[in-house]
Amino acid sequence: MNEICRDFPILNQIVNDERLVYLDNAATSQKPKEVIDAVSNYFLRDNANVHRGVHTLAERATEQFEQTRFKVKNLINAKSEREIVYTKGTTEGLNWVAVSFGTQVxxxxxxxxxxxxxxxxxxxxxQILCEKTGAKLKYVKLTKNGELDFEDAKEKITAKTKIVSIAQASNVMGVVNPIKELAKLAHENGAYMVVDGAQSLPHMKVDVQDLDVDFLAFSGHKMLGPTGIGILFGKMELLERMSPLEYGGEMIDFVELDHSTFKEVPWKFEGGTQNIAGVIGLGAAIDYLQDVGYEEIEKKEHELVEYVLPKLLQIDGLTVYGPKEPDKHTGVISFNLDGIHPHDVATALDMEGVAVRAGHHCAQPLMKYLKIPATVRASFYFYNTKADADQLIKAILATKEFFKHGTI
Structure with missing residues (x-):
């Protein structure tokens, strides 16, 4: 076990009589002790509601809660901490943009x-926004290599386009999309650029000012933080145009008998008691990522993909989806074994201590585009090792042998 692995207590265990190799990081990452301690310390020492109290516990909780907003602002280089809105995850952030902003434009x-x-x-x-408004949803094609076809994007994004919404990194094929160029293209056509950052923020430095994106949504649990906490970044002038989606306590300014006024951005979006422990845990996760450094994270992941991808491609009967060049991959690699259902492969790998995911990965249109029902997905993070990669390869070969001859 390397030095970084020691920070992740869950990795030091035996599963099905084998050393655990956790390769399901695209679904959720593991949590370092620093994050676990931050959440635990909040409940042990500072458990109180934020913003509403003048007593010491409430003030300490509020300080930590708002500190995380500054940490996110610095992480993504937003102009202001007020451009950072707490959500429960990427899904909620994207839905808020579609419902509160999309219906306006x-x-x-x-x-x-x-x-x-x-x-x-x-x-x-x-899709729902299009159904409600009578707008049309258009899809940019992919190249034979599984990358976004930018030439097709230039044809699809026109003066009729109002919103372009693209993932910065694919959760299935691990490709990184040219967000800066897409944002420029969108803005040239009078459209707004929305980015799904769920698979990029854990793995690479993201600068919203350099990319010039209008909205960015991401989740804490994929970047070492707790579940149930996410971030929606929006340019201030756009957030100010949006209406809240929840009404009640905390987000109001004044309530009269027949009307109410709301707080300013971002607090007008954060009705009710928030996931305070999740926010504090996310702050600790950001601290950890910053301490490791994104350059080091990208280097470690690139070394792993450069090591394991050629070995996967050499396995007879194994098909990798997406680019075959390591330089074009995040730590996400999806594949199938001929004649074996992905769920059976994942179950067999689990018996060898290797945790992967199998299915359509919430990307059914992509599966249909690739003309497959599902894939096996191994997703690496910077705490994984070459020994983990070796155990994956060994487990795949053992799985092939088992389904061919019935023995391992």
């Missing part, structure tokens, strides 16, 4: 552009 005859590689969270809200 999208009308009948307009177009919304996504790609075939999108997660359902970045498809369904736009």
């Amino acid at each position: 999208v009308k009948s005859g307009d177009e919304i552009v996504v790609s075939y590689m999108e997660h359902h969270s970045n498809i369904v809200p736009w």
Whole structure:
């Protein structure tokens, strides 16, 4: 076990009589002790509601709660901490943009552009918006290599386009999309750029000012933080145009008998008691990621993909989906074994201590585009090792042998 692995207590265990190799990081990452301690310390020492109290516990909780907003602002280089809105995850953030902002700018005859590689969270809200407004949803094609076809994007994004919403990194094929170029193209056509950052923020430095995106949504649990906490970044002038989606306590300014006024951005979106422990845990996760450094994270993941991808490609009967070049991959690698259902492969790998995911990965349009029902997905993070990669390869070979001859 390397030094970083020691920070993640859950990794030090035996599963099915084998050393645990956790390769389901695209679904959720594991949590370092620093994050676990931050959440635990809040409940042990500072458990109180935020913003509402003048007593010491409430003030300490509020300070930590708002500190995380500054940490996120610095992490993504937003202009102001007020451009950072707490959500429960990427899904909620994208839905808020579609419902609160999309209904203002999208009308009948307009177009919304996504790609075939999108997660359902970045498809369904736009489908519903199109149904309500009479707009049309268009999909950017992929190249034979599984990358976004930018030439097709230039054809699909036109003066009719009002919103372009694309994942910065694919949760199935691990490709990274040219968000800066897409944002420029969208803005040249008078459209707004929305980004699903669920698979990018854990793995790479993201600068919203450099990318010039209008909205960015991401989740804490994929980047070492707790579940149930996410971030919606929006340019201030756009957030100020949006209406709250929940009404009640905390987000109000004044309530009269026949009307109410709301707090300013971002607090007008944060009605009710928030996931305070989750926010504090996310702050600790950001601290940890910053301490490791994104350059180091990208280096470690690139070394792992460079090591394991060629070995996977050498396995007879194994098909990798997406780019075959390590330089074009995040730590996400999806594959299938000929003649064996992905769920059976995942179950067999689990018996060898290797945790992967099998299914359509909330990307059914992509599965149909690839003409497959599902894949096996191994997703690496910076705490994984070459020994983990070796155990994956060994387990795949053992699985092939078992389904061929019935023995391991």
